[in-house]
Amino acid sequence: MTCCGPDSPSRPREGRVLKNITIADVAEALGVSKTTVSRAISGKGRIGKETRERVLAYIEENNYKPSIIAKGLAQSKTYNIGVMMPTEYHIADLPFFQSCLFGIQEVAAGENYDILLSISPPGDTEQLKRILSNRKVDGVILMRTFVKDLQAELLGETEIPFVTIGTTDAQGALQVDSDHKNACRELTAYLLNKNLRKLVLVGGDKRHVVTQKRLQGYREAFLECGLPVPDNLVFLNMEQPDVLEQKLEQILAQGVEVILCMDDMLCGRVLKKLRTKKIPVPQQVKVASFYHSTILEQNVPSVTSLSFDGKELGQTACRRLMEQIEGKTPERVTILGYELVLGDSTE
Amino acid sequence: MTCCGPDSPSRPREGRVLKNITIADVAEALGVSKTTVSRAISGKGRIGKETRERVLAYIEENNYKPSIIAKGLAQSKTYNIGVMMPTEYHIADLPFFQSCLFGIQEVAAGENYDILLSISPPGDTEQLKRILSNRKVDGVILMRTFVKDLQAELLGETEIPFVTIGTTDAQGALQVDSDHKNACRELTAYLLNKNLRKLVLVGGDKRHVVTQKRLQGYREAFLECGLPVPDNLVFLNMEQPDVLEQKLEQILAQGVEVILCMDDMLCGRVLKKLRTKKIPVPQQVKVASFYHSTILEQNVPSVTSLSFDGKELGQTACRRLMEQIEGKTPERVTILGYELVLGDSTE
DNA sequence: CTGAAAGCGCTTACAG
DNA sequence: CTGAAAGCGCTTACAG
Numbered sequence: 001m002t003c004c005g006p007d008s009p010s011r012p013r014e015g016r017v018l019k020n021i022t023i024a025d026v027a028e029a030l031g032v033s034k035t036t037v038s039r040a041i042s043g044k045g046r047i048g049k050e051t052r053e054r055v056l057a058y059i060e061e062n063n064y065k066p067s068i069i070a071k072g073l074a075q076s077k078t079y080n081i082g083v084m085m086p087t088e089y090h091i092a093d094l095p096f097f098q099s100c101l102f103g104i105q106e107v108a109a110g111e112n113y114d115i116l117l118s119i120s121p122p123g124d125t126e127q128l129k130r131i132l133s134n135r136k137v138d139g140v141i142l143m144r145t146f147v148k149d150l151q152a153e154l155l156g157e158t159e160i161p162f163v164t165i166g167t168t169d170a171q172g173a174l175q176v177d178s179d180h181k182n183a184c185r186e187l188t189a190y191l192l193n194k195n196l197r198k199l200v201l202v203g204g205d206k207r208h209v210v211t212q213k214r215l216q217g218y219r220e221a222f223l224e225c226g227l228p229v230p231d232n233l234v235f236l237n238m239e240q241p242d243v244l245e246q247k248l249e250q251i252l253a254q255g256v257e258v259i260l261c262m263d264d265m266l267c268g269r270v271l272k273k274l275r276t277k278k279i280p281v282p283q284q285v286k287v288a289s290f291y292h293s294t295i296l297e298q299n300v301p302s303v304t305s306l307s308f309d310g311k312e313l314g315q316t317a318c319r320r321l322m323e324q325i326e327g328k329t330p331e332r333v334t335i336l337g338y339e340l341v342l343g344d345s346t347e
Numbered sequence: 348m349t350c351c352g353p354d355s356p357s358r359p360r361e362g363r364v365l366k367n368i369t370i371a372d373v374a375e376a377l378g379v380s381k382t383t384v385s386r387a388i389s390g391k392g393r394i395g396k397e398t399r400e401r402v403l404a405y406i407e408e409n410n411y412k413p414s415i416i417a418k419g420l421a422q423s424k425t426y427n428i429g430v431m432m433p434t435e436y437h438i439a440d441l442p443f444f445q446s447c448l449f450g451i452q453e454v455a456a457g458e459n460y461d462i463l464l465s466i467s468p469p470g471d472t473e474q475l476k477r478i479l480s481n482r483k484v485d486g487v488i489l490m491r492t493f494v495k496d497l498q499a500e501l502l503g504e505t506e507i508p509f510v511t512i513g514t515t516d517a518q519g520a521l522q523v524d525s526d527h528k529n530a531c532r533e534l535t536a537y538l539l540n541k542n543l544r545k546l547v548l549v550g551g552d553k554r555h556v557v558t559q560k561r562l563q564g565y566r567e568a569f570l571e572c573g574l575p576v577p578d579n580l581v582f583l584n585m586e587q588p589d590v591l592e593q594k595l596e597q598i599l600a601q602g603v604e605v606i607l608c609m610d611d612m613l614c615g616r617v618l619k620k621l622r623t624k625k626i627p628v629p630q631q632v633k634v635a636s637f638y639h640s641t642i643l644e645q646n647v648p649s650v651t652s653l654s655f656d657g658k659e660l661g662q663t664a665c666r667r668l669m670e671q672i673e674g675k676t677p678e679r680v681t682i683l684g685y686e687l688v689l690g691d692s693t694e
Numbered sequence: 695c696t697g698a699a700a701g702c703g704c705t706t707a708c709a710g
Numbered sequence: 711c712t713g714a715a716a717g718c719g720c721t722t723a724c725a726g
Contacts, residue, residue: 020482020719022718022719022720023719023720023721024719024720032696032697033696033697033698034697034698034719034720034721035696035697035698035699035721035722036695036696036697038720038721038722039695039696039721039722042721044721044722045695045696045722046695046696047695047696048695048696051695051696065480065481065482066719066720067481067482067718067719067720068481068482068483068720069416069419069420069425069481069482069483069718069719069720070420070702070718070719070720070721071719071720071721072416072702072720073416073417073420073701073702073703073704073718073719073720073721074701074702074719074720074721074722075702075720075721075722076702076703078416079481080463083464087445087449088442088445090641091438091441091442091640091641091642094438094441094442094445095435095438095441098434098435098441098466101464101466102434102466105464105465105466105474109474109477112477112481114463114465114478114481114483115463115464115465116427116461116462116463116464117430117448117452117462117463117464118452118461118462119445119448119449119452127452127456130456130459131461133412134412134414134415134416134426134459134461135367135412135414135415135416136415136416136461241644241645265641268645269645272645276647293438294437294438294612295438295642297588298588298615298616298619300623367703369702369703369704370703370704370705371703371704379712379713380712380713380714381703381704381705381713381714382705382706382712382713382714382715383711383712383713385704385705385706386705386706386711386712389705391705391706392706392711392712393711393712394711394712395711395712398711398712413703413704414702414703414704415704416702416703416704417702417703417704417705417718418703418704418705419704419718420702420703420704420705420717420718420719420720421703421704421705421706421717421718422704422705422706422718423718423719
């Protein structure tokens with residue numbers, strides 16, 4: 001007898017079983033084979049109606065939950081999808097990512113898949129390598145693409161299904177993207193049609209494919225109107241507030257009619273600058289933006305903005321990935337729409 | 348002979364092997380047992396130096412990566428931690444969550460753990476139940492606590508280790524939190540010491556524990572100064588812009604010296620209202636906030652604000668969880684510091 | 695319709 | 711120091 005005194009008086013409560021109940025326990029309790037239990041659960045293979053119901057009832061009653069990990073091992077699957085989220089370029093991106101994630105989760109959960117999340121700075125492939133070499137996912141989703149995209153390249157050298165949210169030229173990628181090019185083209189055209197010509201485009205990281213796509217749309221709009229593309233009015237890599245500030249000084253000095261911003265954070269800064277300089281919007285300078293996030297929701301005047309459905313992107317991306325994982329041959333490129341929300345800032 | 352023509356001319360390239368190489372392959376190639384290979388890799392159990400090196404060299408050369416899932420099954424572990432992220436209350440929370448996630452990932456990855464992410468609206472336990480019943484995680488982290496916290500309660504009825512970022516009274520929870528109470532107390536006291544008395548507190552969701560903690564700090568500061576607590580100056584559940592707007596009208600009409608906001612989004616709206624009403628900050632009304640996020644970084648005057656280190660919270664939370672998983676007995680409550688960043692808005 | 699057995703890719707007492 | 715064997719909790723040909 002040890003010196004530890006009597007057994008703890010409070011036995012583990014029901015539902016607090018230390019050891020999980022397994023398929024073998026169920027089989028034994030019911031006097032059938034594990035095979036039968038497995039079949040009852042999965043619905044695969046022939047099994048007597050009565051037997052199945054008996055098994056199902058027992059399982060229900062005893063709260064048996066199969067280990068999806070063991071199931072996965074037997075099927076050489078993981079029931080995980082890796083989602084690579086970039087560290088944000090700035091706060092305006094985050095709501096978009098969150099919506100995406102939510103959409104991804106929705107369809108993933110529907111197939112009993114989970115999200116293995118990993119956050120990496122641009123260009124960093126450490127985490128992705130770890131996940132891949134641990135063989136922990138059946139597929140991966142990249143939430144953003146880069147012009148030179150190391151993650152996409154790495155995945156391209158692999159057999160693992162993957163989809164990018166955003167356009168890429170990496171081999172083997174399924175791609176889901178909003179139609180950034182046409183969105184920007186339409187908005188630009190809309191402004192040109194108002195006879196506004198001095199139309200400045202302010203954007204962020206050049207290495208993001210999305211930045212390039214929008215620039216393309218901007219250019220096309222000019223060309224379609226028979227106008228030369230004013231490349232001198234395009235300012236990218238404006239993520240540093242002081243750099244932007246300086247550029248704005250310069251832009252405003254040389255006269256400008258519209259400032260089209262590639263995201264709401266940039267736009268917020270532009271609006272602030274205009275306010276500081278007592279330049280009335282839209283009377284003297286008009287302003288438009290991308291994303292239509294809550295950052296600008298309080299602005300007066302309301303800001304004309306392109307809006308994208310992050311959740312839908314996430315859902316679609318995940319659906320494509322699932323199709324690929326299941327051996328179907330999904331659409332390789334899916335382009336989703338956008339919405340042009342007109343506000344007072346371009347009136 | 349089938350009709351499919353000659354073999355595809357381009358053989359799978361190196362590194363694109365369809366079938367992963369397993370421990371059995373390694374063992375066979377080397378003429379040793381799987382046991383030996385396993386020991387060489389894990390470093391557990393006695394093994395000859397030379398043998399180990401031979402195995403390690405082969406593994407390195409042939410790029411063998413053990414399946415962590417199979418390893419997990421054998422050890423009854425998953426090497427996953429579940430992270431429950433709430434759908435945001437608003438955008439100001441997101442940078443905080445991202446930092447947390449980053450911190451969690453950092454320490455998790457260090458132990459070869461991955462993050463199983465799940466996003467749920469407050470009060471929703473669907474996702475958590477799914478993950479738990481699939482037995483897919485070794486522990487879970489809740490990124491926010493609620494006064495009535497169904498997720499924490501659910502976990503409390505379970506044997507699974509979990510830690511909350513934020514205070515909770517759920518049983519069995521390890522807790523990591525910033526010292527919101529004292530942070531708010533210090534800031535309030537700082538303002539009271541400037542002889543400001545009409546000190547309005549504007550906050551968000553009452554159901555968040557963090558809201559309650561801050562309110563507590565606010566109260567204590569008054570009491571310590573020998574002043575009655577002005578509960579009539581406290582306005583919570585102000586997340587609706589129009590509700591806040593209306594309250595502000597009322598507050599401003601009855602005279603106020605300071606508005607202390609529980610987050611930067613609320614603060615942004617307050618600042619905007621003051622601007623609209625041409626009330627100079629800080630000359631007529633002073634303003635302070637929580638979070639010190641980029642949302643207000645551009646504001647003039649700079650905003651006095653309490654700042655918390657989300658990444659550190661994440662790291663600490665994950666460390667505690669790891670300790671618990673490893674069977675150690677970690678600190679049950681860990682309170683981290685804060686920083687009071689003084690700006691011009693309270694001068 | 696049902697079951698025994700092999701297998702998924704590892705670990706770990708146990709024995710030598 | 712090393713290995714055969716059992717086991718982690720499932721699935722799935724194969725045979726009956």
